[in-house]
Amino acid sequence: MRNFFARAATRAAWPMAALSRAALSRAALSWAALSWTALSCLAWGSAAAQGTYPNHPISLVVPFAAGGPTDVVARSLGASMAKTLGQSVIIENRTGAGGTLASQHVARAAPDGYTFLIHHNGMATAPALYRKLPFNPLKDFAYVGQVADVPMTLLGRKDLPADGMAGFIKYAKQNGDKVNLANAGLGAVSQLCGMLLQESLGVQFTTVPYAGTAPAMTALLGGQVDVLCDQTTQTIPQIKGERVKLFGVTTLDRIKALPDAPTLQEGGLKGFEVKVWHGVYAPKGTPPEAVAKFNAALRAALKDPVFTQKMAELGAEIVPESKQTPEGLQTWLQAEVDKWGGVIRKAGVYAD
Numbered sequence: 001m002r003n004f005f006a007r008a009a010t011r012a013a014w015p016m017a018a019l020s021r022a023a024l025s026r027a028a029l030s031w032a033a034l035s036w037t038a039l040s041c042l043a044w045g046s047a048a049a050q051g052t053y054p055n056h057p058i059s060l061v062v063p064f065a066a067g068g069p070t071d072v073v074a075r076s077l078g079a080s081m082a083k084t085l086g087q088s089v090i091i092e093n094r095t096g097a098g099g100t101l102a103s104q105h106v107a108r109a110a111p112d113g114y115t116f117l118i119h120h121n122g123m124a125t126a127p128a129l130y131r132k133l134p135f136n137p138l139k140d141f142a143y144v145g146q147v148a149d150v151p152m153t154l155l156g157r158k159d160l161p162a163d164g165m166a167g168f169i170k171y172a173k174q175n176g177d178k179v180n181l182a183n184a185g186l187g188a189v190s191q192l193c194g195m196l197l198q199e200s201l202g203v204q205f206t207t208v209p210y211a212g213t214a215p216a217m218t219a220l221l222g223g224q225v226d227v228l229c230d231q232t233t234q235t236i237p238q239i240k241g242e243r244v245k246l247f248g249v250t251t252l253d254r255i256k257a258l259p260d261a262p263t264l265q266e267g268g269l270k271g272f273e274v275k276v277w278h279g280v281y282a283p284k285g286t287p288p289e290a291v292a293k294f295n296a297a298l299r300a301a302l303k304d305p306v307f308t309q310k311m312a313e314l315g316a317e318i319v320p321e322s323k324q325t326p327e328g329l330q331t332w333l334q335a336e337v338d339k340w341g342g343v344i345r346k347a348g349v350y351a352d
């Protein structure tokens with residue numbers, strides 16, 4: 001495992017500069033958060049008293065490229081939440097460093113109820129992957145709630161000379177590092193899935209990182225890369241359009257949206273499981289009234305048939321009500337940080 005992670009980390013052309021450029025001392029971050037908190041509380045006092053929140057559009061930051069799976073969930077969610085909030089939810093794609101640049105941006109943003117973040121498992125893996133992470137996922141945010149869980153699929157380019165899981169495994173073992181595996185950067189779930197895949201197969205591919213799996217999918221469709229592990233929220237339309245080859249799904253059981261697709265486990269990779277979860281965050285110090293209103297809009301969206309139907313078609317599963325709350329997200333995040341911290345530190349992998 002150790003060598004595997006180390007090799008994967010070295011091979012990925014990682015935008016280190018971006019991270020060090022962004023390195024802000026924790027003290028400065030706390031000071032900035034404190035000042036913003038004081039200012040926004042003053043501003044909020046009168047706005048809340050007048051019951052005017054929100055009185056202008058709200059920004060929902062997405063850590064990956066537009067058109068990708070996280071973006072697809074965010075845009076549908078934002079459109080549905082806007083109906084409850086009475087204001088538009090503007091999607092802001094801030095890519096780079098496996099999603100950490102977006103998280104850092106939101107951790108430092110004014111806690112005024114107008115900036116939120118949607119992120120996936122990467123929020124929990126970041127503290128172990130980045131030794132100089134300039135924010136703390138467990139301390140620098142207010143928690144709104146979880147959204148939906150999304151399976152991943154293992155795909156090949158349409159003309160990859162391999163069929164089914166058995167064909168893929170044979171091809172992977174024969175071609176090793178001649179196989180180009182795309183991902184969305186170190187800390188992205190596509191990278192995590194790709195690492196588990198290579199480890200399970202005992203092979204090493206050549207990793208090609210992108211700013212999200214939307215550009216990675218474009219590369220797969222264009223035949224510039226061979227393989228991609230990605231969420232169903234982006235891949236189902238491509239699979240149904242027969243523009244890519246589907247080898248299997250990354251859940252332990254088959255999924256309703258792709259009933260004929262075998263699991264990777266059925267295909268011979270015992271215990272292989274990667275599932276993507278999503279949480280919505282705000283900068284720490286965001287007025288509780290704003291968090292509560294955003295959470296109420298989130299919960300309404302998770303019951304809105306327009307949103308739920310779209311998610312079901314794309315293989316996503318709405319989380320149970322207990323996870324749709326600030327406490328539900330915070331407890332889950334803590335457990336995930338603990339879980340991945342152990343695995344990643346044991347493997348000795350770092351992104352910085």
Ligand code: ASP
Pocket residue numbers: 064065068069070071183184187188189190191211212213214230231
């Ligand atoms: N699928 C990406 C990931 O691997 C994220 C994205 O582009 O939405 O984390």
